[in-house]
Amino acid sequence: xxxxxxxxxxxxxxxxxxxxxxxxxxxxxxxxxxxxxxxxxxxxxxxxxxxxxxxxxxxxxxxxxxxxxxxxxxxxxxxxxxxxxxxxxxxxxxxxxxxxxxxxxxxxxxxxxxxxxxxxxxxxxxxxxxxxxxxxxxxxxxxxxxxxxxxxxxxxxxxxxxxxxxxxxxxxxxxxxxxxxxxxxxxxxxxxxxxx
Amino acid sequence: xxxxxxxxxxxxxxxxxxxxxxxxxxxxxxxxxxxxxxxxxxxxxxxxxxxxxxxxxxxxxxxxxxxxxxxxxxxxxxxxxxxxxxxxxxxxxxxxxxxxxxxxxxxxxxxxxxxxxxxxxxxxxxxxxxxxxxxxxxxxxxxxxxxxxxxxxxxxxxxxxxxxxxxxxxxxxxxxxxxxxxxxxxxxxxxxxxxxxxxxxxxxxxxxxxxxxxxxxxxxxxxxxxxxxxxxxxxxxxxxxxxxxxxxxxxxx
Numbered sequence: 001x002x003x004x005x006x007x008x009x010x011x012x013x014x015x016x017x018x019x020x021x022x023x024x025x026x027x028x029x030x031x032x033x034x035x036x037x038x039x040x041x042x043x044x045x046x047x048x049x050x051x052x053x054x055x056x057x058x059x060x061x062x063x064x065x066x067x068x069x070x071x072x073x074x075x076x077x078x079x080x081x082x083x084x085x086x087x088x089x090x091x092x093x094x095x096x097x098x099x100x101x102x103x104x105x106x107x108x109x110x111x112x113x114x115x116x117x118x119x120x121x122x123x124x125x126x127x128x129x130x131x132x133x134x135x136x137x138x139x140x141x142x143x144x145x146x147x148x149x150x151x152x153x154x155x156x157x158x159x160x161x162x163x164x165x166x167x168x169x170x171x172x173x174x175x176x177x178x179x180x181x182x183x184x185x186x187x188x189x190x191x192x193x194x195x196x
Numbered sequence: 197x198x199x200x201x202x203x204x205x206x207x208x209x210x211x212x213x214x215x216x217x218x219x220x221x222x223x224x225x226x227x228x229x230x231x232x233x234x235x236x237x238x239x240x241x242x243x244x245x246x247x248x249x250x251x252x253x254x255x256x257x258x259x260x261x262x263x264x265x266x267x268x269x270x271x272x273x274x275x276x277x278x279x280x281x282x283x284x285x286x287x288x289x290x291x292x293x294x295x296x297x298x299x300x301x302x303x304x305x306x307x308x309x310x311x312x313x314x315x316x317x318x319x320x321x322x323x324x325x326x327x328x329x330x331x332x333x334x335x336x337x338x339x340x341x342x343x344x345x346x347x348x349x350x351x352x353x354x355x356x357x358x359x360x361x362x363x364x365x366x367x368x369x370x371x372x373x374x375x376x377x378x379x380x381x382x383x384x385x386x387x388x389x390x391x392x393x394x395x396x397x398x399x400x401x402x403x404x405x406x407x408x409x410x411x412x413x414x415x416x417x418x419x420x421x422x423x424x425x426x427x428x429x430x431x432x433x434x435x436x437x438x439x440x441x442x443x444x445x446x447x448x449x
Contacts, residue, residue, distance in 0.1 A: 125202060
């Protein structure tokens, strides 16, 4: 049985040797993580898919320089974070130039079927997250959405472990403060939940 | 429930139905397929690689202004005749810009001279996909092509090495805007130019406010009013960019 890490290394080797299917497999194994992180951090579902495309093309190009001693997923997430950063800059003070690429058919996928109420209860918390300074958002999203360890986050963002710890800590502290302020509102949503 | 668990649950609930369409995977695989196909022939048809790469490889992202590419191909219309989209055109421009940045002035003039000849050849011989097939040409044409290839080779090697060293932003922002402003100054009326310049400066001001040294953007530092103002600045700058011949993609497009 191959370990997870060995599996990635094998697929990377195959990709480097020109096996596109192997890259397709790497994509399948990782895209959920990448897409969700991107979508959460850029807060925009329609640009999310385009950006994922850019990320995987960029990662493919950088694969030559990838060191197999490093874990693959955090490495890919590092590429992702850099692309997200340049997207955020572009969105704010730069411009994109027209490209004739068909629009992806995503967009509207509101979920009315399932547990909308659950989502309602969670939304205020995530909205608080979105209001945090970007660096804090980034750290706790990697930690709680992707379940990366603090050591892995330190590799992904290329910052010292101590900085990761203090960012997560600062984020949680701020969220706790906000929660105290919002207790009233949350209480109401929870009532709604229970009376369903 | 403690905050740790709450966060974990909240993220999971929020993201569990976020799926990405199958088409994205196909687009990526197609893009890397054409890219690697080009790479394999790098040694043999070095020039074809550069040309075809800029004509074929679709990438998203940022691209620059148009003049160098115009110099090479005459106009954007010409490049679409050989299968290039406006995106490809921008990519070509980006490559030429980076060549400009990495070569000395003298080298760059020489390089552009050769590239122009190459551009003429591409217009004449390239197929719909922007690829050239020198092996099918007559002897004179092949000799000419080989001469160009040989002369361009050292430039490409140099550029190749440079691009590996600095795989950062595709084009220097400062340079881009500097040249836009220079162009605007000659093209616009004084009034228009003043407005364009002031819009640009406002944008820069906001960028400085939100950007850290490491390049991270902190939009949350702007107040709601400031954000709205920045949005308006962006909107007002669009028509100017269009006047400068840039094919700008508006937000949400």
